[in-house]
Amino acid sequence: MSLLTEFPKMGRTDLRDFKKSIDEGFRDFTKNYGEAIENFFDPLLYFLVWLEKLFLNTPWPIIMASIALLVYFGSKSIKLTIGAILAFLVIGYLDMWEDTMATLAIISVATIVCISVGIPIGIMMARSNRTQTIITPILDIMQTIPSFVYLIPVVMLLGIGKVPGLLAVCIYAIPPIVRLTNLGIRLVDKDVMEASEAFGASYKQKLLDVQIPLALPNIFAGVNQTIMMALSMVVIASMIGVKGLGVPVLRAISNQYLALGVMNGLAIVVLAILFDRVSQSFGKRLQAHRESGHNA
Amino acid sequence: MPDIKVAIKSLYKIFGRNPHSMVDLVKGGMSKSDLLEKHGHVLGLDNVNIDVKKKQIQVIMGLSGSGKSTLIRHINRLIEPTSGSIVVDDHNILSMSPAELRDFRRSKASMVFQKFGLLPHRKVIDNVAYGLSIQGIQKEEALRRSNKWIESVGLTGFENHYPSQLSGGMQQRVGLARALATDADILLMDEAFSALDPLIRSDMQDVLLSLQEQLHKTIIFITHDLDEALKLGDDIAILRDGAVIQSGTAEKIILHPADDYVTDFIKDINKARVLKVTSVMAKDKKIKGPEIQDNVIIEDALQTVSQSGSNGAIIVKNGKKVGTVSLTDMIMAIARSTKNTDSDTIYR
Numbered sequence: 129m130s131l132l133t134e135f136p137k138m139g140r141t142d143l144r145d146f147k148k149s150i151d152e153g154f155r156d157f158t159k160n161y162g163e164a165i166e167n168f169f170d171p172l173l174y175f176l177v178w179l180e181k182l183f184l185n186t187p188w189p190i191i192m193a194s195i196a197l198l199v200y201f202g203s204k205s206i207k208l209t210i211g212a213i214l215a216f217l218v219i220g221y222l223d224m225w226e227d228t229m230a231t232l233a234i235i236s237v238a239t240i241v242c243i244s245v246g247i248p249i250g251i252m253m254a255r256s257n258r259t260q261t262i263i264t265p266i267l268d269i270m271q272t273i274p275s276f277v278y279l280i281p282v283v284m285l286l287g288i289g290k291v292p293g294l295l296a297v298c299i300y301a302i303p304p305i306v307r308l309t310n311l312g313i314r315l316v317d318k319d320v321m322e323a324s325e326a327f328g329a330s331y332k333q334k335l336l337d338v339q340i341p342l343a344l345p346n347i348f349a350g351v352n353q354t355i356m357m358a359l360s361m362v363v364i365a366s367m368i369g370v371k372g373l374g375v376p377v378l379r380a381i382s383n384q385y386l387a388l389g390v391m392n393g394l395a396i397v398v399l400a401i402l403f404d405r406v407s408q409s410f411g412k413r414l415q416a417h418r419e420s421g422h423n424a
Numbered sequence: 425m426p427d428i429k430v431a432i433k434s435l436y437k438i439f440g441r442n443p444h445s446m447v448d449l450v451k452g453g454m455s456k457s458d459l460l461e462k463h464g465h466v467l468g469l470d471n472v473n474i475d476v477k478k479k480q481i482q483v484i485m486g487l488s489g490s491g492k493s494t495l496i497r498h499i500n501r502l503i504e505p506t507s508g509s510i511v512v513d514d515h516n517i518l519s520m521s522p523a524e525l526r527d528f529r530r531s532k533a534s535m536v537f538q539k540f541g542l543l544p545h546r547k548v549i550d551n552v553a554y555g556l557s558i559q560g561i562q563k564e565e566a567l568r569r570s571n572k573w574i575e576s577v578g579l580t581g582f583e584n585h586y587p588s589q590l591s592g593g594m595q596q597r598v599g600l601a602r603a604l605a606t607d608a609d610i611l612l613m614d615e616a617f618s619a620l621d622p623l624i625r626s627d628m629q630d631v632l633l634s635l636q637e638q639l640h641k642t643i644i645f646i647t648h649d650l651d652e653a654l655k656l657g658d659d660i661a662i663l664r665d666g667a668v669i670q671s672g673t674a675e676k677i678i679l680h681p682a683d684d685y686v687t688d689f690i691k692d693i694n695k696a697r698v699l700k701v702t703s704v705m706a707k708d709k710k711i712k713g714p715e716i717q718d719n720v721i722i723e724d725a726l727q728t729v730s731q732s733g734s735n736g737a738i739i740v741k742n743g744k745k746v747g748t749v750s751l752t753d754m755i756m757a758i759a760r761s762t763k764n765t766d767s768d769t770i771y772r
């Protein structure tokens with residue numbers, strides 16, 4: 129057999145043993161630490177369940193009013209507020225209220241997790257070029273690896289349920305907020321930073337008084353993208369036991385229910401558009417005064 | 425010496441990958457262009473020695489790229505030197521720990537920037553209070569003190585504007601008030617007025633001079649503009665390729681330029697406005713004429729003398745006669761020296 133026509137490869141048994149040893153190694157890891165890890169995520173689970181119940185048990189007019197208020201204070205636009213109310217009325221009328229509330233709950237929790245983990249990582253990245261070169265490829269992997277691939281270890285470790293679903297959403301949705309926090313801080317005007325340094329600001333003072341406030345529009349753009357990406361994971365997350373608008377979509381795929389699939393899909397789109405418009409106009413208002421003044 | 429506030433001794437700064445290995449070459453006399461060509465390092469400062477006197481305005485002047493910004497940033501150690509020493513009030517800046525250095529920057533030396541460096545997301549009042557808030561001074565107290573400084577730079581009424589809503593001149597007033605608010609003895613000003621147009625610039629110079637009359641700070645003022653240097657500077661140091669080529673009072677530099685570079689710098693100024701009568705003072709008994717004060721500039725003296733029709737004037741200081749000045753000497757002093765006019769093209 130020629131070396132040129134046949135690619136030199138590992139023997140079949142060797143390869144099988146290789147894969148097997150990895151699988152078994154991970155299985156042992158799961159056996160030993162799975163429970164500890166599950167316990168670690170328990171608070172998150174309680175929070176998610178609590179929020180879901182809150183959304184579901186609160187009478188719908190109150191939810192509707194809160195959404196309207198949030199939309200109005202986020203966007204300062206009457207038009208958008210009316211649009212949001214109409215959209216939710218239609219969603220409720222078409223019997224998608226409960227699933228929508230479940231989706232809102234998981235998106236909210238995922239966003240909170242992504243912000244509270246992602247912003248500190250972004251700050252660390254902005255602080256040193258070393259950290260940046262280490263973290264950037266990890267973010268690239270998280271964004272490009274097919275979600276089904278990282279679902280495997282997550283499910284092996286934590287089984288099927290809300291927490292693994294939440295983790296899957298977060299892995300996929302966290303990169304933008306990390307990247308944009310890092311970018312935003314690095315783009316802060318050098319002259320302003322120098323002035324701050326010259327007045328004797330400590331690292332913390334520079335971070336809190338100058339870098340974060342001036343990076344806020346970028347950080348906020350990151351939050352916006354994170355929410356969008358979390359929403360786009362809703363269907364995949366429902367495959368491993370997350371309740372919400374993804375479940376009927378999955379059912380529609382396996383049973384070829386066109387109307388059901390389209391309706392729930394559109395509900396996800398409506399949520400996405402609302403989040404996007406509100407956060408965009410909020411972000412725009414953040415922008416005011418944050419660009420350097422005109423230089424003479 | 426008691427009247428020296430900032431003593432800069434044998435300061436070298438070399439930019440590049442391995443600056444410390446280049447110091448000896450530079451000390452051996454290698455020029456800026458050779459260092460760049462042969463070793464790929466940039467000579468920022470070359471054996472700078474300057475003693476800045478207390479309560480005076482020390483101007484540092486030089487063309488673009490001569491190392492002015494590099495030098496002033498060494499005084500509060502925004503830039504680390506490659507070798508040399510900087511002593512402020514008997515404290516060596518270079519041996520300070522990070523905490524001591526922060527303290528020094530907070531309370532001893534404050535800075536005004538060419539591009540203002542204001543916090544765009546904070547109102548004027550909060551910008552002025554910025555140095556105080558870094559010091560940890562209570563908000564109310566900081567605002568009270570800031571208001572005072574806003575008033576003294578003439579920005580009353582603009583406290584709640586954002587920097588982007590102000591003109592360049594007003595923004596720099598904010599920058600000045602911010603620097604003054606910390607009550608630091610030393611004021612570092614890096615081309616603070618260079619971004620402003622001429623009229624506003626002249627205004628700001630007047631603001632600075634009148635504040636200095638009350639405050640008596642030690643000011644290190646960078647400029648590339650000779651008129652500004654002459655108007656503000658008690659002492660002037662001229663920098664070229666990172667080295668001080670001449671330092672002293674304006675009069676000294678104008679009467680005895682060290683080399684062609686300096687001659688070229690000063691050739692366009694109106695000497696009659698800068699030189700004082702004392703620079704051509706003599707003790708000539710034959711001269712009769714009106715009495716003039718010793719700090720009068722030649723331009724004014726010439727007018728007085730020519731109106732009186734005499735051949736000179738008597739100089740008095742504190743009511744006592746200290747010497748005389750003749751019409752011819754004054755005219756000779758302000759006449760352009762013809763000797764160096766052919767060097768015009770060299771440093772353009």
Ligand SMILES: Nc1ncnc2c1ncn2[C@@H]1O[C@H](COP(=O)(O)OP(=O)(O)OP(=O)(O)O)[C@@H](O)[C@H]1O
Nearest residue numbers: 439466467468487488489490491492493494495648
């Ligand atoms: N970080 C740096 N790395 C390399 N070279 C530098 C660095 N900073 C300054 N230089 C060089 O040092 C020299 C002095 O620069 P500096 O900014 O001090 O000049 P300047 O007199 O302030 O000029 P300008 O009037 O344009 O502000 C220049 O040749 C510049 O290229």
Ligand SMILES: [Mg+2]
Nearest residue numbers: 492493494615
């Ligand atoms: Mg400069």
